[in-house]
Amino acid sequence: MIPVSHVFIIAGFIFTIGMVGIFIRRNLLVVFMGIELMFNAANLAFVGAGRMHPELSVISDGFASVPFVMAVAAAEAAVGLALVVAMYRATGGTDTDLLRSMKG
Amino acid sequence: MTAVFFMIFLPFVGALYNGFFGMYFRKLSGSIAATVMFGSFISALAAFYINSIAPIPSFTLWSWFPINDSYTADIRLLVDHLSLAMAVMVTGVGFLIHVFSIGYMDHEASPERFFSYLNFFVFCMLMLVFSANLLMMFVFWEGVGLMSYLLIGFWYYKPEAAAAGKKAFIMNRIGDTGFVLAILWLFYHTQTFDITVISQSVQSLDPFVIQGVTLLLFLAVTGKSAQIPLFTWLPDAMEGPTPVSALIHAATMVTAGIYMVTRNHALFNHPAAAFALQVMLVVGALTALVAAAIALGQNDIKKVLAYSTVSQLGFMVMALGVGCYVQAIFHLLTHACFKSLLFLTAGAVIHGMHQEQDMTKMGGLAKKMPLTAACLIAGALALVGFPLTSGYFSKDAILSAVLIKGHTFAWATGLLAAVFTGFYATRVVWLTFFGEWRSPHPPEHVHETPWVMLVPLMILAVFALGAGFIGRPEGSGILYKFLEEAVTQNALAEQLSNAQWLMTIIPGLIGIGLGLFFYSRGQSPQPMVSSILGPIADWFVKKLYIDEIYAFFFVVPTKKIADGCSYLGDQLLLDGFLNSWYPMTSLWGRALRRLHSGYIQASLASFLAGAVALLAYILVRG
Numbered sequence: 122m123i124p125v126s127h128v129f130i131i132a133g134f135i136f137t138i139g140m141v142g143i144f145i146r147r148n149l150l151v152v153f154m155g156i157e158l159m160f161n162a163a164n165l166a167f168v169g170a171g172r173m174h175p176e177l178s179v180i181s182d183g184f185a186s187v188p189f190v191m192a193v194a195a196a197e198a199a200v201g202l203a204l205v206v207a208m209y210r211a212t213g214g215t216d217t218d219l220l221r222s223m224k225g
Numbered sequence: 226m227t228a229v230f231f232m233i234f235l236p237f238v239g240a241l242y243n244g245f246f247g248m249y250f251r252k253l254s255g256s257i258a259a260t261v262m263f264g265s266f267i268s269a270l271a272a273f274y275i276n277s278i279a280p281i282p283s284f285t286l287w288s289w290f291p292i293n294d295s296y297t298a299d300i301r302l303l304v305d306h307l308s309l310a311m312a313v314m315v316t317g318v319g320f321l322i323h324v325f326s327i328g329y330m331d332h333e334a335s336p337e338r339f340f341s342y343l344n345f346f347v348f349c350m351l352m353l354v355f356s357a358n359l360l361m362m363f364v365f366w367e368g369v370g371l372m373s374y375l376l377i378g379f380w381y382y383k384p385e386a387a388a389a390g391k392k393a394f395i396m397n398r399i400g401d402t403g404f405v406l407a408i409l410w411l412f413y414h415t416q417t418f419d420i421t422v423i424s425q426s427v428q429s430l431d432p433f434v435i436q437g438v439t440l441l442l443f444l445a446v447t448g449k450s451a452q453i454p455l456f457t458w459l460p461d462a463m464e465g466p467t468p469v470s471a472l473i474h475a476a477t478m479v480t481a482g483i484y485m486v487t488r489n490h491a492l493f494n495h496p497a498a499a500f501a502l503q504v505m506l507v508v509g510a511l512t513a514l515v516a517a518a519i520a521l522g523q524n525d526i527k528k529v530l531a532y533s534t535v536s537q538l539g540f541m542v543m544a545l546g547v548g549c550y551v552q553a554i555f556h557l558l559t560h561a562c563f564k565s566l567l568f569l570t571a572g573a574v575i576h577g578m579h580q581e582q583d584m585t586k587m588g589g590l591a592k593k594m595p596l597t598a599a600c601l602i603a604g605a606l607a608l609v610g611f612p613l614t615s616g617y618f619s620k621d622a623i624l625s626a627v628l629i630k631g632h633t634f635a636w637a638t639g640l641l642a643a644v645f646t647g648f649y650a651t652r653v654v655w656l657t658f659f660g661e662w663r664s665p666h667p668p669e670h671v672h673e674t675p676w677v678m679l680v681p682l683m684i685l686a687v688f689a690l691g692a693g694f695i696g697r698p699e700g701s702g703i704l705y706k707f708l709e710e711a712v713t714q715n716a717l718a719e720q721l722s723n724a725q726w727l728m729t730i731i732p733g734l735i736g737i738g739l740g741l742f743f744y745s746r747g748q749s750p751q752p753m754v755s756s757i758l759g760p761i762a763d764w765f766v767k768k769l770y771i772d773e774i775y776a777f778f779f780v781v782p783t784k785k786i787a788d789g790c791s792y793l794g795d796q797l798l799l800d801g802f803l804n805s806w807y808p809m810t811s812l813w814g815r816a817l818r819r820l821h822s823g824y825i826q827a828s829l830a831s832f833l834a835g836a837v838a839l840l841a842y843i844l845v846r847g
Contacts, residue, residue, distance in 0.1 A: 140833070144829065144830065147826075217824070217825045217826065220823075220825060221822075221824065224823030
């Protein structure tokens, strides 16, 4: 039996990896991969939390949240990839530094 | 009561219709406006007739607002012979001018605006005439002024028209100050605005109050009825369409001052008002003379008629000045007929000549438009006071009243003004209709006036020539009997001797004779007159430099003061204060814009920092 704390630690690692990826990579596709990693880390944390509190009802159950997060992640991926294509068409690249029109 | 109600509110309905829906049926707007005016005129006649059978009582339309515990201002209509006589004139002349306008405004892009204003003007004028209290009278006094302003500036895209409208409005404000002060002063002492009540309580008023109030009221008259010193707006008001000049600036609105004095004649009959009457007599006589003199030198046909109007109003004020209100109203009524006729024929000529107003560029038009010429000559004869025309009776009534009351000097001034009148009237007729063709355009395109404009002219011509009978015989004619109850005035003590009577009719004839003498022979439009008078003639052409004098003493200093206030208050104080803040704002702005590098990762980093800070805050607070 693996303790629940291990699950959270793993989830925290994965979340941090995703976040660092978002911050230090300039390629928009890799940034998206970082976001996906963060989603999955959150999912893992949900599963851990579900194991921690088996007495809760289905509605507030950690397991129940997992499919929602997956669905949102899938939708986000579809929109995000479309955005990447649109950006490539508009700027000719996928480097995030190309998008600086909000510079003050 | 119903007839009076319809008479007043039909034009109002017409104005609303043309104001809100007229733009959808442009072709119809003139006909509809004229139709409601016809209804109004018929109602006026009906009211006149009903009143002759059983007097119509004054009635309250609605309660306006309470002023204090004891007095509530009402919208109340005062129906008596004076207001009915005025109403018949206003609606009758107004109807004819509306019909004329259908023809005159046929090339206009937005006639509905014109007819809406014109209808609303008639409504305001009728409400002014029927006002039972001074407060209501003042409101509609301003109402006719507003409509006058809007109609003078009808062609608002012309800078001169806009300036003329402004001038009329501002000069009238000066006079209206007097009106407001007089009303408030009266209210302070009588606790009422009601004209009848005030008239009854005149005897209990302090003589000083009477003196002040009558002088202030006369200030209002100098504004509205274009007397010295506030008359210069009226000639400029000729920038408006000609029917407007005929209706507002000749027949009705400018006579509101005369009407107002007559309506409040109880105040002026008080012995303490003697000084005000004296002032009115002098101002009236001077205005009659000066305006007639300026009219001699004008080449614009409408300007001549405008100064002529000022001059005739001067005659009316003279009559008021000797306390002969009925004579003033008599001249007011005949003047409304012949001067609106003159203006409308001038309008017909201008229309036929394609907006040419300069008489020196006309000439010989009698062959092209004989009926119009006949109408103009009829109006001119009445204006001059040619024996047996309406103007002859009314002007004669005024001049003889002035003489009988013993004001020989004012009488002589009036006679001189009458000579000038004869001269400039002849000049207008001659330069326009006789002599040679002087326009640079070929005469072929000039045509006789269309019937829709000609018929009103003919009707007015009949009245201009024949309306004088209502004032005959002097002192006991139809008009005198009719107004006996409404207007209390001392009957004239004596009749004129034949020689004196002759003296009052000859000047007009002398003027005509002089005019014919100078103009029938000279081929040039500026014949011997200028060579004989030399530089003095130039003075008349330049309108005695009155506009320039006013500009120097009032307009320019006012503008200087306004510029000073603008510099001190607006630029220095307000802008200075506000501008002192902007370097600081811009400093902040420049500092903060550094945060916006535009890098997505930088924005995300600040987002993360914010999230962490929030989390930390929640954890610390527990």
